[in-house]
Each structure stands twice: as structure tokens, then as C-alpha cells.
Amino acid sequence: MTNKTKMSSAELGALWMTYHKKTMILRMLEYFIEKADDEEAKNLMSGLWEQLHSKVTVMETMFQNEGAALPEGFTKEDVNLDAPMLWENGFDILFSRILKEISTGMYALHLSISYKEDIVQFYKQLSEITETYYNQFTQYLLEKSFLPRPNFITMPKSIDFITDNQYMKGTNILGHKRPLNTIEFGVLYRALENNIIGTQLMKGFAQCAKDKDVQKYFTKGMVLSQEIKKEIEGILLKDNIQPPSSSGGTVTSSTIAPFSERLMMFCNFLLGSFSLGGQGFSATFLWRNDVTTKIGAQGKDILGYTREGLVLMMDKGWLEEPPKMEL
Structure with missing residues (x-):
């Protein structure tokens, strides 16, 4: 299979959805970067913006090579950089982390319906970007005490097996x-x-x-x-x-x-x-x-x-x- 292979309908649909999601995220990041009051947060989001912007350009070329109409997605008209800060106290990174969590699931789905080599590699690259920034966002939030860690328990010292279906009922x-x-x-x-x-x-x-x-x-x-x-x-x-x-x-x-x-x-x-x-x-x-x-x-x-x-x-x-x- 070569990159000259025609793009399938499923791959077109995946890229169409990805284009909308990525152009939406770029607009939201532009606002968050403009209003960021923490330099580290600003740098993290700026790095993500640059990586995703280049991937949007790649998608535009893919659509063009297939003779497909470019989706409208979301443009500069959809963001108001002059608007005052609407959220504060680390919300920009908290929400960016959620967006990366969504991306993880979407890329797994899109990879499962992609067969054309360049599209498969495209989603693998996007997955790598997502995993990197999800972790960086998480570590930032933990360091700033904006994100609590899950509860701790005493570690088990032995193993056991479930032998009673009352386990599912949950009530004795x-x-x-x-x-x-x-x-x-x-x-x-x-x-x-x-x-x-x-x-x-x-x-x-x-x-x-x-x-x-x-x-x-x-x-x-x-x-x-x-x-x-x-x-x-x-x-x-x-x-x-x-x-x-x-x-x-x-x-x-x-x-x-x-x-x-x-x-x-x-x-x-x-x-x-x-x-x-x-x-x-x-x-x-x-x-x-x-x-x-x-x-x-x-x-x-x-x-x-x-x-x-x-x-x-x-x-x-x-x-x-x-x-x-x-x-």
C-alpha cells in the first residue's frame, strides 16, 4: 500500500472530525495563552499550539490531495482574544488536560479505522503529542496543587478469588x-x-x-x-x-x-x-x-x-x- 492509495470513507470521516476538534482546540488555546498569568502554563500551551497547528496544515494538504472540500471547522472569527479572563486558578491547564484525555480516546478509534499508511502514521504522531502533553499538564497541576491525587490505601499482602456472585449484588x-x-x-x-x-x-x-x-x-x-x-x-x-x-x-x-x-x-x-x-x-x-x-x-x-x-x-x-x- 502506498500513499497514492485513495483515502477511504472511514478515514475521510475520521480526518473531518479531527479537523473540527483540532481547530476548536487551537482557538481555545489562543485565548488561554493570551490570558495566561503563569509563564510555565503559557509555555506549555504555546508548545501544544505549535504542534497542533502543524498537524492542521497536514490535514489541509490531505484534503486537498484527495480533491475533498476543506471543512470550515473553527477560525479566528470564533475566538475573542480581547475578552477578559473567564476562568482562573489553573483552569486553562485543567481543561487542556481534559481535552488531551478526549484526544486519547478519539485517536484510538480513528487508528482502528485507518489503513492508509500516511494516515496511520499521522494518528500515531498525534497520539504521541497527546500522551506527552497530558503528562506535562498533569505534573504541572500536581506541582501547583490544582489537582488532587486519588486516595491511597493499605497495599494488599495476599490475593483472593471471588467465589460468590453476591459480590456483584454488593449486599450481604x-x-x-x-x-x-x-x-x-x-x-x-x-x-x-x-x-x-x-x-x-x-x-x-x-x-x-x-x-x-x-x-x-x-x-x-x-x-x-x-x-x-x-x-x-x-x-x-x-x-x-x-x-x-x-x-x-x-x-x-x-x-x-x-x-x-x-x-x-x-x-x-x-x-x-x-x-x-x-x-x-x-x-x-x-x-x-x-x-x-x-x-x-x-x-x-x-x-x-x-x-x-x-x-x-x-x-x-x-x-x-x-x-x-x-x-
Whole structure:
């Protein structure tokens, strides 16, 4: 197979989605870099911007070589660098880290439907960039005390095997629930961490949105994130596990939007889709039935909310259509 091989429909769809996500991230990074009050954070985000900008150029060449129309994606018109700081206290890196977490999952999916050698190598390179910056963002946040580490436990001194299916029921004859295992805790911790940041993101978006329908939608998203956060904290507290509390990522009083409402809606769609995908995958590792039931109900709520956002974007004329399957 050579690079002269025609790009498949699946590869075109993957690149189309990647182009939208990458141009969105570039616009958001441009605002965060402009408002950064920490030199180390600014340098980290600037380095990521340079790497991703070059990859957007590569994608544009790929589209051009195939004779495919270049997606609009997100342009300089979608960011307002003069807008005051909307988030502070490390939110720029906290959210950039979430974006890299989303990218990790998306590249795994896109690699699995890519066969053309140059596209495979393209996603491998993007994956390497993502892994590098995800770690750098994490270490920065830990050093600045913006990101708490997961809880510690006493290390096990022996192994055991599950021989009773009551383990899945999670409740013994006296009605006492078994403690969460460390795998279940890891799944819940990730969801809790993401919803803490998601709440702040939605609060900021709702605060600066001018369109009443969009403002109402973001407010609904903020409430949903808060409810999910509260439910997960409740599960942990019942097991005498203290939930983490991030000291970073607060919203200022600004009501001037740094991004277009179209970009903010697309960003929200990505987060919802990522949350659904993550929950679907993680649910298989939740073996206590009461926890699985709650996570399943949350997934249904997130799906309904995300679909509502798609309809709203269509109503506003903000949803760019992916390439059609025209043979």
C-alpha cells in the first residue's frame, strides 16, 4: 500500500472530525495563552499550539490531495482574544488536560479505522503529542496543587478469588454493601474529576452566552454535572471514602464571551460524547449492581442532554454536515 492509495470513507470521516476538534482546540488555546498569568502554563500551551497547528496544515494538504472540500471547522472569527479572563486558578491547564484525555480516546478509534499508511502514521504522531502533553499538564497541576491525587490505601499482602456472585449484588444477607474495589474507585474517580471541571466550564459558558436558548442549555449542563458529581460523592462517602476537592478552576465575574456560541456548543457536544463513551466502556468494570444502576441512569441523562444540544445546533445553523456516503 502506498500513499497514492485513495483515502477511504472511514478515514475521510475520521480526518473531518479531527479537523473540527483540532481547530476548536487551537482557538481555545489562543485565548488561554493570551490570558495566561503563569509563564510555565503559557509555555506549555504555546508548545501544544505549535504542534497542533502543524498537524492542521497536514490535514489541509490531505484534503486537498484527495480533491475533498476543506471543512470550515473553527477560525479566528470564533475566538475573542480581547475578552477578559473567564476562568482562573489553573483552569486553562485543567481543561487542556481534559481535552488531551478526549484526544486519547478519539485517536484510538480513528487508528482502528485507518489503513492508509500516511494516515496511520499521522494518528500515531498525534497520539504521541497527546500522551506527552497530558503528562506535562498533569505534573504541572500536581506541582501547583490544582489537582488532587486519588486516595491511597493499605497495599494488599495476599490475593483472593471471588467465589460468590453476591459480590456483584454488593449486599450481604444483613443488607451491608461490600466496599468498592480499587478498579471501581478508579472509574468513579475519573468521572468525578471530569464533572468537577465540567461544572466550571458550563458555568462560564452559561455566564457569557447571549442567546437565551444557548444560555439555558449550558445552565442545564451545569446542573447535570453537579448532580452527577453529587451522586458519585454519595457513593464514595457511604464507603467512608473522602471525595477529592480540586482547588483549581474557578469562574470570574466576566460576562463577555471568549468564544463563539457555535464553538462553545461544539465543545459541549464533544464533552458529552466523550463522557458517554467513557461510561459505556467503564461500566463493564463496575461490578456492584447499585453502582452500575446509577451510572447507567447518568448515561441516559447525558445521552438525552447531548442529543438536545445537537438539535439546538441544527436549529441555529451551527452544525456542519459530515461528508455524505455518496458512492
